Amino acid sequence: MPVPSPRPASLHATPISALATLVGGTVRGEDVLVSGVTLASQDVVPGDLYAALPGANAHGARYAAAALEAGAVAVLTDSDGLDLLVADGVTAPTVVVEGPRSVVGPVARTLYGTSELGLRLFGVTGTNGKTTTAYLMDSALTALGQTTGLIGTVETRIGDERLRSLRTTPEATVLHALLAVMQERGVDSCVMEVSSHALTQHRVDGVVYDVALFTNLSQDHLDFHPTMRDYFLAKASLFTPQRSRRGIVCVDDEWGRELATIAGVPVTTMTSLADVEADWHLVAEAAPPAGGSDDASDGASGGASNHDPADFTLSDGSTTLRLRSALPGDFNRVNTAMAALALLASGLDAPTVERALRSDPHVPGRMEKVSLDPATDGGEHPSLPLVVVDYAHTADAVAAALKALRPQTTGALVVVLGAGGDRDRGKRAAMGRAAALGADVVVVTDDNPRSEDPSVIREAVLAGARDAAGEGGTTDLHDVDGRAAAIDTAVRVAHERGPGSVVAVVGKGHETGQDVAGTIHPFDDREEVARALRAVATGTRGSL
Template sequence: MTAPPRPTRTAPVPLTTLVTRLDTRPLSRDDARAVTGVTLRAQHVLPGDLFAALPGARAHGADFADAAIAAGAAAVLTDPAGAARPALRDADIPVLVHDDPRDVVGSVAAWIYGEPSLHLSVLGVTGTSGKTTTSYMLEAALRAAGHRTGLVGTVETRIAGERLASAFTTPEAPDLQALFAVMVERGVTHVPMEVSSHALALGRVAGTRFTVGAFTNLSQDHLDFHPDMEDYFQAKALLFDGRSTSEIVCVDGEWGRRLVTPHTITVATAGTADWTATGITTSRTGEQSFTMHGPDGLTLPVTLPIPGSFNVANALLAAACAYTVGVAPAQLAAGLAAVEVPGRMERVALGQDFTAVVDYAHKPAAVALALDAVRGRTDGRVIVVLGCGGDRDEGKRPLMGEAAARRCDLLIVTDDNPRSEDPAAIRAAMLAGALRVPGDERGQVVEVGGRRAAIETAVARAEPGDVVVIAGKGHETGQEVDGVVHPFSDHDELRAAILARLDGRPR
């Protein structure tokens, strides 16, 4: 794994300062040292770092302390169990012991890197679906206003236009604080970022001050991590526990309405809210036009190049966030009109006589929304290629199959990222859900093992005026099978299949 970016200069922080702030004490008498960085990974330790040796699901970070010390770690932060491991029990560097080091490592990293989020306008977006699209829309509006932006999310991390690959939707706490410090160094002023439930529950955003916290929606996902939907919601709600200066919530659903306080800024595509939309129309090619209504009598005509009513909600949320940090209405409209979101209702147009779309929908509600969006703008058939990931929430597999079967004319059930599971077993769970739908309420359902073959089948069977949707992987450029990530891009595979059809040649 490539080491995450670090600031070029960090003022040394004395260990005594950390000890005082943490209300703990090192197990060594050597209090004269200072630290200049922090990391959770021994392979990323630089001389002068604080190595955070945290307990994990499969191993304890303290088991890798020898490597961290050899690399030049100045001190170690761990829990009592880690401090008792042989590598740390006899270590000749200070060991700071805390009952719950994961809970404090974000704050520690913020102290070491100079509280960088206080020098940025960090705009956090949480929710099940729409985080990526809303963040891109928000960044587009900020850039239209002339701001130097960063971006942190599922698809990529960007620092003033420079692209970095993303390993997680939200980086681990020390990496996030170092990233913010790099952004400060490079003159970034505003940072839209996706905030996952994992990040909130595991403390990855501890030490971060949000200028704005925003909520899109909530539907079933990640129930392999959260025991139930209430726990999932409570994790999302942590973004609104006082760590965000302004709170902006989409109230189209009941989960969002539960977050509303007298100070909440609300958005909705239906009903009463601070931000609403009227007169929504969609062109044959998918662009949407509507009038946005906001505070202070704001009435703003908007053109959005992305289809789907749910993207109107995302645009309202992005506009409310941008307006809250001072972006002018005309700049809002310009940013939204120019936004591009990789793998989110992304069209592949090569002159073929049918519409082809790649979308990241990988949850039951997201599949339903995506297919409802394309159904509303075609008189032809809707053909869907869909799989489910392995080693993740098994309960959503039949639900995704059912949601797709109800909304398409042809469902091709295939593989996603099977990971360590048998792909055929995952497909069987999806097929069971699809075939639960009564025959007169569902489209044709077929199974094609192998995602490339499934995409080729969809393209081969498309007729003029149809819409082909390749759903589930979106922007991803790999497919994980038995622990190995193989290069694979839905966009590239769809493009190749369309070109082969246009050339009249088999692939």
């Protein structure tokens, strides 16, 4: 898939003096016209303004010469950047402004003409559920005949054109260009994920969402945000008039409840909890009376009855929507309800929303069942374990995913997980703990180790799993070096535990590579699972 850097066909060439006035900066050198903007020297299009920003690794001014070589005609930077340009003998016309990252959005909006968007824009934030909710909405809008745009972790889509996503939320330069292209191609609605990094780093500046959604907040990214409160406040900034017109807030957690009270735009609240106040209540179909789930609040019990855990109602006391979650788990009912409320807020009526959400979305790597390749193996093998690949990479998500799979498990529930290197270290033990409390067998392995020693990461996850023993967590723990070997182990153990066993392979979901020391090795959990299933089916693969 190509990288998402399309530019609109219609350009708004603008003198840098006008941009300097817009952002409160000064011009050094002659006034020139620029027709685009980028902050990555590798992505320069001739005629661009290169925004040379200070960063954690380097100052972008270091790459200005390369950007000019590639066709940039002017530079936007701060006084430190200007010093670096002078030291490097770079004499190109330059706009100098302090805090240049914070002006890139308005500059991009001017150059790409995105101040008046002719499409409906939805922004989804929250620790977990952004991708899933965005796909549910995209699928519903498509079912209504709309041409849609999608921007998120898994991919970027403009109508039928698919582009690779480098990050969950692109930089402002890429975002405004994408929105302009979407307008040109007649996109009716765009749903995008808005990460806390993006909100902190001004990536969505200059964009006002018609509807902003907040799913939940739990520990993640504390390598980037100093505290949970900073993380929360980053998310909360989406619910201010500079960034959105109205919000839909899930108040199942305390952060959502606080957000509902401090939001600077009108918000509609939703809860799946009976004892929490909200505008809308999600009520799952009642579970059968006895012998079902051990958790009374969980409507997702197994067993034969007419009860279907996917069905639920969403009601504000006067209007009731009857909805169905296309994906398993309590949390996916919440994601579906959030999608429904966002569609209602955008002006669709209740019957239309119900109908639209009956579409069958495919959300890559989210509670995705993997079966043997039908071409090779002739379809389902009832004797093999059910294997689900999921993107749970926080303790909350691991707990939620395992809870969702428990009712489908009549044998052993086996989980394969690791934790990412160069990411929040505090979540590793918590993820191990959640795994040990939710599964019968825990296979700890590598996620994306990045620059870290994988065995050190595994040990942190295992330590959390071991600590859970005192609270009833499983002690059937395995430390397996290498993710493919871990998947083999899990599938084989589940097979040995007999029919009804389930394997959850979590953390990498849709990812197709594994980052080891900066090199991305091709790796797809779904392919590895299919291979492991085949091996078990034919009795050919390794042992514990």
